[in-house]
Amino acid sequence: MKCSNCENKNELKTTKISYKYKDCGLENVTLIGVTTMKCNKCGEEYFNFGDxxxxxxxxxxxxxxxxxxxxxxxxxxxxxxxxxxxxxxxxxxxxxxxxxxxxxxxxxxxxxxxxxxxxxxxxxxxxxxxxxxxxxxxxxxxxxxxxxxxxxxxxxxxxxxxxx
Ligand SMILES: [Zn+2]
The missing domain is CATH 1.10.260.40 (lambda repressor-like DNA-binding domains)
Structure with a gap:
């Protein structure tokens, strides 16, 4: 995947992280193995929460x-x-x-x-x-x-x- 926020033409690097899933409204949920991609040019971060x-x-x-x-x-x-x-x-x-x-x-x-x-x-x-x-x-x-x-x-x- 490429960055959709800036002109960076390179493929974004993927890492797997543990993520505190506060987005769902709960404070105590941790997701293990969330794929994240960060653009090293503009700093934009993308998360893949799967299904x-x-x-x-x-x-x-x-x-x-x-x-x-x-x-x-x-x-x-x-x-x-x-x-x-x-x-x-x-x-x-x-x-x-x-x-x-x-x-x-x-x-x-x-x-x-x-x-x-x-x-x-x-x-x-x-x-x-x-x-x-x-x-x-x-x-x-x-x-x-x-x-x-x-x-x-x-x-x-x-x-x-x-x-x-
Ligand atoms: Zn970018």
Whole structure:
């Protein structure tokens, strides 16, 4: 690939890096093996996140299995993963739009009932899972983690490296 920002005619050099994926709205997601290209003339940097839909789905799957309550940011991530606006999500869950915003922005605590509602709403749209959400909750088998790590495979899809 060549730089699209300047006149540099040379092929850009590729390196693989670990990347704090704050772009997704979460502070604790690290992507391993992101391909990056930097133009040595103008300094422009290009990132290749591969299959983003697949990446976000993997993150959503990990969040659904979380033992602790979801945070506002995580709820926002999941809502966006479903492709819903705040207003649509309010309609879907029966909560006021303003309440959803307050929860997402950590101005209001996430209630256990809302956490469940969000999880089931998301799970309903992601039927192909290798775990049972009911089991996870009823048997307290949720996963405890603070950080999420994913690594990119050669075909561009993402694999969970760990959640610890
Ligand atoms: Zn350039």
């Amino acid at each position: 983003i839909e697949n990446l976000h789905r993997k993150i959503a799957e990990i969040l659904l299995q979380k033992a602790d309550l979801l945070t506002g940011r995580e709820i926002k991530f999941l809502r966006k993963h479903l492709g819903y606006s705040g207003a649509m999500f309010a309609h879907l869950t029966g909560y006021a739009h303003e309440t959803i915003s307050r929860i997402e922005n950590a101005k209001q605590e996430v209630a256990e009932a809302f956490d469940r509602l969000v999880r089931f709403a998301v799970a309903n749209k992601m039927p192909d899972r290798d775990y049972d959400l009911h089991d996870l909750i009823l048997k307290n088998k949720g996963r405890h983690f603070l950080r999420i790590e994913l690594s990119q495979s050669k075909n561009g899809s993402w694999l969970e490296k760990g959640a610890a």
